[in-house]
Amino acid sequence: MTEVLVKADAAQALTDLEAYVAAEHRADLVKQVREKIDELGIQYIYYQFVSVTGRIVGKGVPSDHWETIADRGIQLVYGSMANLYVDRYRNYIGYGPEASELVAIPDPETFCQLPWDRRVARVFCTCFRNREEPTEPGSYLTADCRGNLRRIHAQFQQEHGLQLRHGCEPEMMWLKKGPDGQPAGGVTKPNCYHIDQFEELRPVFLRVIEYSKAMGLDMIQGDHEDAPGQLELNFSFDDALRTCDRLTTYRQICAQVAREFNLIACFMSKPFMGVSASGCHHNLSLWRGGDETIKSFGFDSLPGLAGVFTYNKGGENTFLPVPEQHKTKPGPIGLQCIGGVIEHLPALTAIGASTVNSYRRLWDTGLWAPVYADWGFQNRTCGLRVSAPGRFEYRAVDSMVNPYLMAAALLKAFDDGIKRTLDPGEPEHRNLYEAMEAGKQVKKLPMSLGEALERLAEDEVIRLAMPGEMYPLYHWYKRDEWEKFLSTTSNWDVEMYLDCLP
Structure with missing residues (x-):
């Protein structure tokens, strides 16, 4: 003994x-x-x-x-x-x-x-x-965002018996490089879903797909989006940590392919006004059980350890509708999670829209930017939409996001929604802008990085996703970014005020 x-x-x-x-x-x-x-x-x-x-x-x-x-x-x-x-x-x-x-x-x-x-x-x-x-x-x-996500997810699984599986839609732009090495416009024209524009980038995206498969990304679909040189190449959803690792890997792959083709792989959210920004919508669901399966992608011997090529499959998706209650509305857990996200959407915006440039996306009108904290079915005027039975799409996140911070923050919002049984209300079927003109009261997202950081500072629940040194580090870095912007004279200032007087 x-x-x-x-x-x-x-x-x-x-x-x-x-x-x-x-x-x-x-x-x-x-x-x-x-x-x-x-x-x-x-x-x-x-x-x-x-x-x-x-x-x-x-x-x-x-x-x-x-x-x-x-x-x-x-x-x-x-x-x-x-x-x-x-x-x-x-x-x-x-x-x-x-x-x-x-x-x-x-x-x-x-x-x-x-x-x-x-x-x-x-x-x-x-x-x-x-x-x-x-x-x-x-x-x-605690300043390690990846390590924090692993521990936060483990705690969530222990408390609720639920695993976050999510996928993301990583839009980005392929830009031409000028003689000075600086961006010289997009490789293609801003024509959404245009196969000919997609074809123009075929050598690029096929190289990306080749490298992605070799590093464990199960590439599923892609298209040309509606900004210059903008592609969205998606890979299968999985456990939260592996999805974040794969998005990080995808960015590395794009940077390498850009070097090979003498292009610029641009993850900046809004390099061009008047056309869509690059988002990174997150499609979210919570699962019980399931099994891990290995995808070999045709390799006789995997070019890495099996964990890189492992995916969670099967189990019970708790976001699926309860058939006897509703054909399309998410089940109780899904609704509570939507309620949690809507409750904390202002603070979440500081993580999902993490740069000064992110808010150009929200201010460029008429381009379906997710400006309001509401939810609906296939309703792109809302911050959240049920894009298919069994999952919902979180839209207030762009291509510059730190995915580990985002996943951890969403887990804390889910946790709060479940514990407090938060009700998101009825889904909005109308165009939200028209609904507001008719008198609907809807909470608006922060419209600048400075305002979003203030909302994050006030939200104790979301700050739990940034334990120990992480929140002070993030706040210091992002507050400084905001203040540097405020203290900088830009071309806009010169164009607006140089000839203003006399």
Whole structure:
């Protein structure tokens, strides 16, 4: 009995980092990665994680050192979580020069070969405080948005027995590059669903699809959207963390394809006025049960670990209508989740529309921008729409979103909706603008980044999606972005005021 207690005390004494490295089955996964390294001829590995803005950061290490890095991790300054960016007072955002270094531990299940250079692989990491920190050494780094999402989702699953599965619609624009390397307009004309314009970009999107399949993305459909050079290429929905990893991977793939074709892969939401912006609608559902299946995409041997190619399938979709109650309206859990999102939509907007430029999308009238906190069936004038039985589309999110922050925030909104049994009211079938002219009262979304940040500051529920250091870091970074915009003279100022007087 004494020996058991001693072992229990020793287990309790482990830091988060030590427990993570010693987790059951991880040693086997580390060995599987070594086997893949040898099988595929991998010479170099990118160890990467995601900053507060969704940027991919990290280090590269020769593959000979895999076992050492798997055990000890890589170290970077804490400020890498804020892109080592300085605010307008020349202070590094989040962490000063005296701060220690984080430890990033690779997640072996995310190991995958890069199809454009098969000598190189990538692996996502989970981040921790330094082992030598005087306080909370080796604890989870709360500025790690990816790690936060994993833990928040695990807590949600434990409390509700429900898994968030979602898909996204990653619109972006392919721009021509001028002699100076700067954008020189879209590759194609802004003709929505036009096959000829789609065909003009065929070499580009086929290369994207080729690379995407090789990195575990089950590409399902695509089209030319209604802005210059704008494509939407979709992949299958899945567990929230894997969907976020795949969107991050998709962005890396597009950047590489752009280099190969001497183009610019533009994820900026609104580079052109008068045409649609690039959104990233999230299609959401909560599930009980199901099984994990591996998609091989025709490879004789997977170019990475099985986790990269794994999808959740089957189970009970709790957002489906209850047949004896309604043919199309979501079931009780789905309605409560819609209620939670509508309740917190102003704060969520600070995450889904995270840049100054995001609000050009909301101000450019007549282009179906989701400006109001309401819901309906196939109603694109609402912030949420039931796009098909069993899921609803969250529309107040654009192409610049940090998907890990967005998924975590939506989970907190869902949690609040379920716990408080929030009622979203009846769906709006009318054009919402016409309904408002007829007297309907609807809450409007924030119409600037500054206003959205104020709504986020007031919302304790959504701030729970940004635990510990994450919310202060996000607020500092985004408030500085807003203030830099306010303190900048632009071409608009010159054109508007230069000849105003006398």
